[in-house]
Amino acid sequence: MRSVYRRWITGLVLALTAVPTLSAAGSAGAVSGSTTAHGAAGVWSASLEGVHGVSPDATVRQIARLSVPGTGIRVRFGNPFGASAVVIREAWLGRTIAPGAPKLVNGSNKRLTFRGARSVTIAPGQSVVSDSVPVTVQAQQDVAVSVYAPGAPVNDHTFPPFAYDPPASYIGAGGNTAADESDTAFPGYPVIPGNTSSTAAGYHPGQTWWMDLVTADRPAARGTLVTLGDSITDGYNAYGPPGQRWTDVLADRLNALPAEARVAVANAGISGNTVSVQPNPYDPTNQCCGPPAPQRLDRDVLSVPGVRTVLLLEGTNDLGGGDYAPPASAAQVIAAMRAIADRVHARHLRIVGATVLPMCNAAGSEKENNRLAVNEWIRAGGVFDEVLDFDAVLRDPNDPTVMIADLRNDCYHPNAAGDQLLGRYIPLSAVL
Incomplete structure (x- = not known):
């Protein structure tokens, strides 16, 4: 050695x-958590690479680690490769209790809306950006974006990352559990290799669906x-x-x-x-x-x-x-x-x-x-x-x-x- x-x-x-x-x-210099007046900025991304299968009747909880502090968080979802529309019936954003974990901090899960609507349809080749969520997230802190869009073409990003290091996702056991702050509906096992496109319930390190960008209205950058x-x-x-x-x-x-x-x-x-x-x-x-x-x-x-x-x-x-x-x-x-x-x-x-x-x-x-x-x-x-x-x-x-x-x-x-x-x-x- x-x-x-x-x-x-x-x-x-x-x-x-x-x-x-x-x-x-x-x-x-000293780390500053204050926001700046420079306008919105992208604080996380995972580019979509292709379409692989159709989403099950289950919620996918996706984990993203923001690179700088920010307030007023928005999420972009895309359908660049799908032949049919992606219909997001419900989506929520919260903070995880620990890095890479599916369980959320009590009271942190907030509904995502799209021009005030709770659901949104993304046509083939298009993308949508959520309304701003009035939360503050620190640098290197994880946010969990939970999406319920059964039957949608899965536009994804896949690669094998480090254990419990975002990007990652937990595919739920079934149904709409996007609002659930617990990890009951999001099993950590089995662990599905991140370089394999899969819709099976469990932990998928390195895999995300539809979500390709997180921005902050007031970033500390x-x-x-x-x-x-x-x-x-x-x-x-x-x-x-x-x-x-x-x-x-x-x-x-x-x-x-x-x-x-x-x-x-x-x-x-x-x-x-x-x-x-x-x-x-x-x-x-x-x-x-x-x-x-x-x-x-x-x-x-x-x-x-x-x-x-x-x-x-x-x-x-x-x-x-x-x-x-x-x-x-x-x-x-x-x-x-x-x-x-x-x-x-x-x-x-x-x-x-x-x-x-x-x-x-x-x-x-x-x-x-x-x-x-x-x-x-x-x-x-x-x-x-x-x-x-x-x-x-x-x-x-x-x-x-x-x-x-x-x-x-x-x-x-x-x-x-x-x-x-x-x-x-x-x-x-x-x-x-």
Whole structure:
């Protein structure tokens, strides 16, 4: 065990010394829970990726952990992929008694309304936003959104997260139990793997239905950072201590700033997502992994209230290819990234580009040469307002085609230690 720890520290030092130095934003100040006058902001997101089945006659209680304090909470529900309408008969929002728990604080569960109505119909391709709920939620505090919409097409987000770490959901034992503050109707077992779309009663870590955005009318932040990415942003396979995605590590650091300086973090990562417009390399139905980033940019990023900065980390799935799409060329990936940056800049927003992590491609191979070409363009192309060299942080100095062994879960994904390193490496000045 000591030798493993020693190797991890050695790798950490080597990785950090290889990273170009960027100045960090000022020193951390006292945590402020006061709201700001900057207007509404997105404080949590989990992008919808596809439609999988029909919802049972049961309530789904979904858990979201807000990245900054906020007052006046709204929830957005979407039906982007359904062929028929989603009819939400009833929805409630409350605070959980403990992280990831289905039981709610007494008196905290409040009915969600939609322009004053208790139910709402979401047509195919549309989304709705609830009326504001007059509650205050603290940073890193969970809210539970309980939805009763039997017989609706399940537009979902799925990935395998850490145990009892949102996003997650509990599918109830049956019927409309959205108003129930107890956990009686929401069994914690069985635990259904988060990367499996399922409508079975039980605990579903990593799975949410219809809900893709939570906003605060008066956030304790001056705006929102949206992280647009694939499984590495989604947190796929980032197992082990300390048990956070790199976006969550970053959010914790931002929360140490005064409210008037910090931004909220909205995670728009989808496992298997691509940055270039092509058939998905893993799924011929195009329902596993969300539309390509350019096609979901408006819904998942530009529509988020208060968005100030976009952080783009994509390209791994394009460059790697799969059974249903060949590996993309560097030119194809670069063109897609440039087009996204142009659209973000057209909205007078900032965009930060992160380099593509090592993928175990053989040195000198076409895939590896394409990855290196994309990274060189990201670093030197002048398209991004800031560049985060994630590749330099995690690549093995003795073999730059792979990540440092103690920081990776597999060829494509960091483990939790790797995610922590990425989250700590990011200069706050780059994303504010």
